[in-house]
Amino acid sequence: MVKLSTIIHWVSVIVIIWVLVTLSAILTLPSSPSGLLRGNILGIDRESSLTYPLPSPGSYCASWSKSSDKSFWSDLASAYASKKVQSSGWSLLPTNKNGVALISSDSVYGNYSALRWAMVNNVKEQTNTQLFLVPLKANLIFTRMYVFKDDEGNNLQTARLGIDYACDGQLFNHIPGASAFCRKDYLQMYFLDYEKRYEEIGQEQCYYSITPKSFLLSQPDHCLRFLKVLETMMDKYNETSWPIEWITKNALRHKGYGIKLVDFELAHYFYTLYGANPESCYSIDKEHQQMIIQKYISNPALIEGRKFDFRVFVFCLNADPLVVGWAPNNGHTRLSDQVYDEFSNDFTTHITANVAGQNPESLEFLKKYRFNLREIGEYFKDQIGDVDTWLSTIAYPKVKRILIHMFRASQQNFLIKRSGLFEFYGVDFIMDNTYTNFYLLESNRRPDVQEKNPKLQYREDMIVEDVVRYADYLMETEGNLESTEEVFSRFTAFERLIDETSEDPYLGVLDEPCSKVFKDMNWDLPIDPMIQPLKFYVDNY
Structure with missing residues (x-):
């Protein structure tokens, strides 16, 4: 029979071991x-x-x-x-x-x-x-x-x-801070700040609005200006003649969701809510605090009678020095689900994000028109003339200029103390029926790369393959971007757009007076949610 003292001894040993293991586990927690x-x-x-x-x-x-x-x-x-x-x-x-x-x-x-x-x-x-x-x-x-x-x-x-x-x-595959421009309201705030920075150095001519005219309803001066616009329209139009000149967008939503046409009914709703008492612009309803009112492009270029936008893929390889590539041949168009009618209140005639087309025949039709920029030019050849000339003198320079300004306007947000961080985006544009005016609509981080038309899947495969090639390169170089020339020589889709390791970082797209880099933080601007916790710690500890 085992003695009681022996049992107590071994129980004590087990308890001590358990306590030591527990303490060790606790001490190793951060x-x-x-x-x-x-x-x-x-x-x-x-x-x-x-x-x-x-x-x-x-x-x-x-x-x-x-x-x-x-x-x-x-x-x-x-x-x-x-x-x-x-x-x-x-x-x-x-x-x-x-x-x-x-x-x-x-x-x-x-x-x-x-x-x-x-x-x-x-x-x-x-x-x-x-x-x-x-x-x-x-x-x-x-x-x-x-x-x-x-x-x-x-x-x-x-x-x-x-x-x-x-x-x-x-x-x-993310750069903390470098996706701040993916929020529509933040993007507008950065552009307003960016414009002021140019004004402060006496170079106002360097920047013009690259998005349709926008109001941030959360900003009282914007709210009051929008009410003036509505007041003018209500004096001029009635319910039957009311044109679609403005749309609302939710800053956090994509793919057409959250967009509303500012028709007669919605216009009167806003005016009744805020116009009766302008002081109400200083206490916007919670549901409107992330809302953008944006000018509607009512003269869009049309493919088969339908409104369309087009996507360009962009790859940010490094934040500081900033190195960015773009893929001019690997994007695609997105057509609206219905024939365009500028006077219609039917949502599906105005939205180009394939939000409605559930009909198999409609989906097959939309798949036929997944054009890159060159194919857009070929489609409008009768209107634009020589496609190569249009691409080299109008389409490519204007799209590149917009992309460059988008990055520069929010560059102060980038968390730049680390190498080995990178991010790719799908950036959406619209072109009007002059075929010379292009507008930035929105940017999406790590976009879906499963092509709607399986025959064109190779184009988006090239995007991911280039991202992997860059990861391979970083593995070889211990996480450092040593030669932008070597990296871009490995790519099949991306070409250089911004390269701050180069003597001319914008490769001739921006003139020298317009090339001043604005990297100093403006702490009055909102920051990417990804770096909010870090800012909290800096502010409080």
Whole structure:
């Protein structure tokens, strides 16, 4: 019979071992964000930029180390682009189900001081409501989304930059801050600031509006000016003669969703809501705070009688020095679902995002007209004359100028202290029926690259293949962009658009007086949600 003292001895040993293991696990957890970041922010220069915090012992980035393996992780493993990366020679790693991550102990949106480190279990894949846990062996992180929120709306994912993923030396297909222009309202604010910067150096001629005229309803002066526009229109038109001159857009939505025509009824709604008491422009309804009122292009160029826009793919290889490529031959047009009628209140005659075409015959029709810029020129050959001349003197220069201004206007937002970060976009334009005027509509980060017309899939495959080629190059060069000439010589789709390593960074598109770089932060402007947590820490710690 085992003595009681022996049992007590072994139980004590087991308890002591358990306590030691538990203490060890606790001690290896990262410290709280405030403790971690206090004094550990690199470069707290309010006039330059934000940067990553230093990882603490026990965090993912403190344990991660680069290897020569071409291994990557994706938040959407089943997405076409992820499969394309895998087929290009990179090994896909499964998502970690359990691990240490930041969670929120507070339900107040944006209260990043309430974030705390904890063990999380059963993390789900392919959802925009859960934190992801990147495998430790991943040398490339290739995500579709990068703002992951908890049930209370706290942005948890981007608070972990440089700590829990996107470590120094780890490749990541997003540049924190470089997607700020993907929000329509932010984009307009950057352009207003950009225009003022040119005015301050006496170069007003360098910039003209590259989007249709826009009002931000959240800004009182814009709200009051829009009310004046409505008042003039109401004096001139009645319900039957009312023209569609303005549309509303939700700043956060894409693909045509959230767009409304400012018809007679909606115009009177706005005027009744705000026009009766102009002071109400200083307290806009919550549902209108992210709304843009934009001039409607009522004389669009038409393909088969239908309105269309066209997409251009753009690749930001590096933030500082800024290096950007564009793919003139790999974009496509999108036609409206119905024949255009400028007097119609039918939404589908005005929107070019394929939001309605569920009819199989209609879808087949739309697939036929997926034109790149050269094919657009060929279609309008009778109107524009020589296609090569039109491309070289009108279309290409104007599209490139718009893209360059888009990047320059928001360049102050870029988190520029790291190499190995890159991002590609789908940027949408519209052209009017003079075939000489082009307008920027919106930009989309990490766009869908599964082509609607399977016969043209090779064009968007080339986009992803170039992104993979760049990741291969960065693996070879330890994450550094050593030669832009060598990189672009490897690409099949992208050509140089901006290259700040070159003597002429804009390759002849901008004259020298217009080439002054505006990189100093204007902290009165909104910033990309991806760097909000970092700004919070800089402001408070």
